[in-house]
Amino acid sequence: MSQVTVSVRTYAFTWATLLALTLLTSVMGLLDLGTFNMVAAVLIKASLIAAIFMHAFFGAKLVRIVVASGVMWFLILIGLTLADYLTRGLLPFPGK
Amino acid sequence: MADPLELAVREQFHDPAQQRETSTVAMWVFLITEVMLFGVLFTTFTVYRIGHPAAFDQGSAQMEFWMGAVNTAVLICSSFAMALAVNSAERGKRLRLAVYLLLTIGIGLVFLGIKFTEYYLHYQDHKVPGLNFQDSTPDARFIEMFFVFYFIMTGLHAIHMLVGIGLLSALLLRTYLGSFNGEYHTPVELTGLYWHFVDMVWVFLFAIFYIPGAHMR
Numbered sequence: 324m325s326q327v328t329v330s331v332r333t334y335a336f337t338w339a340t341l342l343a344l345t346l347l348t349s350v351m352g353l354l355d356l357g358t359f360n361m362v363a364a365v366l367i368k369a370s371l372i373a374a375i376f377m378h379a380f381f382g383a384k385l386v387r388i389v390v391a392s393g394v395m396w397f398l399i400l401i402g403l404t405l406a407d408y409l410t411r412g413l414l415p416f417p418g419k
Numbered sequence: 420m421a422d423p424l425e426l427a428v429r430e431q432f433h434d435p436a437q438q439r440e441t442s443t444v445a446m447w448v449f450l451i452t453e454v455m456l457f458g459v460l461f462t463t464f465t466v467y468r469i470g471h472p473a474a475f476d477q478g479s480a481q482m483e484f485w486m487g488a489v490n491t492a493v494l495i496c497s498s499f500a501m502a503l504a505v506n507s508a509e510r511g512k513r514l515r516l517a518v519y520l521l522l523t524i525g526i527g528l529v530f531l532g533i534k535f536t537e538y539y540l541h542y543q544d545h546k547v548p549g550l551n552f553q554d555s556t557p558d559a560r561f562i563e564m565f566f567v568f569y570f571i572m573t574g575l576h577a578i579h580m581l582v583g584i585g586l587l588s589a590l591l592l593r594t595y596l597g598s599f600n601g602e603y604h605t606p607v608e609l610t611g612l613y614w615h616f617v618d619m620v621w622v623f624l625f626a627i628f629y630i631p632g633a634h635m636r
Binding site: 328329330331334335337338341342345348349351352353354355361362365368369372373375376377378382383385386389390392393394396397400401404405408409 | 440443444447448450451454455458459461462465466469470484488491492495496498499501502503506509510608611612615616618619622623625626629630631633634
């Protein structure tokens with residue numbers, strides 16, 4: 324069969340990295356080290372889980388397309404919604 | 420119980436590889452619908468947060484920060500155990516598969532134990548909207564809204580954990596009955612995908628609920 328067996332070593336390394344990043348995000352939160360660093364650390368964690376634990380990185384092309392389309396639809400959902408809420412009040416309207 | 424190799428290819432598929440890929444893609448499509456389900460809640464939360472940042476920080480400062488942080492680590496460990504279970508299944512090691520499935524279930528139950536302890540502490544603090552929410556600060560209405568999001572989103576996540584533990588228990592039973600071997604173990608892999616996804620959702624929940632107010636505690 325064409326399946327890829329991810330080695331225990333790769334899983335263990337991913338696990339250790341995820342735990343380290345959890346500690347890092349917790350400390351960053353306690354010290355208030357800025358939103359951007361936090362968002363970056365969380366996105367790295369989520370990507371590691373999807374890529375290694377969920378095999379998205381090793382999987383078939385079709386799986387990767389499905390994952391990418393899911394991310395894209397979510398970005399449309401949040402992007403268009405925030406395009407409204409974040410820009411309210413930027414332009415003066417009569418009577419407001 | 421049918422012979423595992425007989426179970427391996429259903430008649431609508433050409434070969435085991437095609438059957439496996441079809442199931443995997445279908446599972447991912449299901450997970451994308453889950454992304455949309457949680458995505459709507461995350462988006463709504465973001466909109467409210469933008470409208471009332473100070474109140475939401477105050478709400479976040481009332482979280483049990485260390486319980487949330489430990490729970491994040493607990494769930495990552497449970498995902499690791501699940502990954503090892505999938506690895507054992509691929510290698511056809513039945514006993515190890517059963518042990519890792521049990522471990523995954525056990526660590527998942529630890530997560531739920533900590534989570535429900537947190538809920539109980541919030542109840543004692545009078546922070547459960549609709550039941551006993553009390554807050555005398557000027558922003559009380561929006562702090563209450565923060566807790567509404569908190570209970571709905573972590574509650575939906577906890578329901579997903581319970582479903583996952585049910586699925587894992589079914590896998591454990593089927594492992595015991597000998598349904599899986601090195602050639603056929605797709606259900607183990609797909610349940611693994613679901614379990615890792617639920618882990619990933621928690622990573623985001625921890626980030627939006629616990630961290631923003633952590634420095635104000």
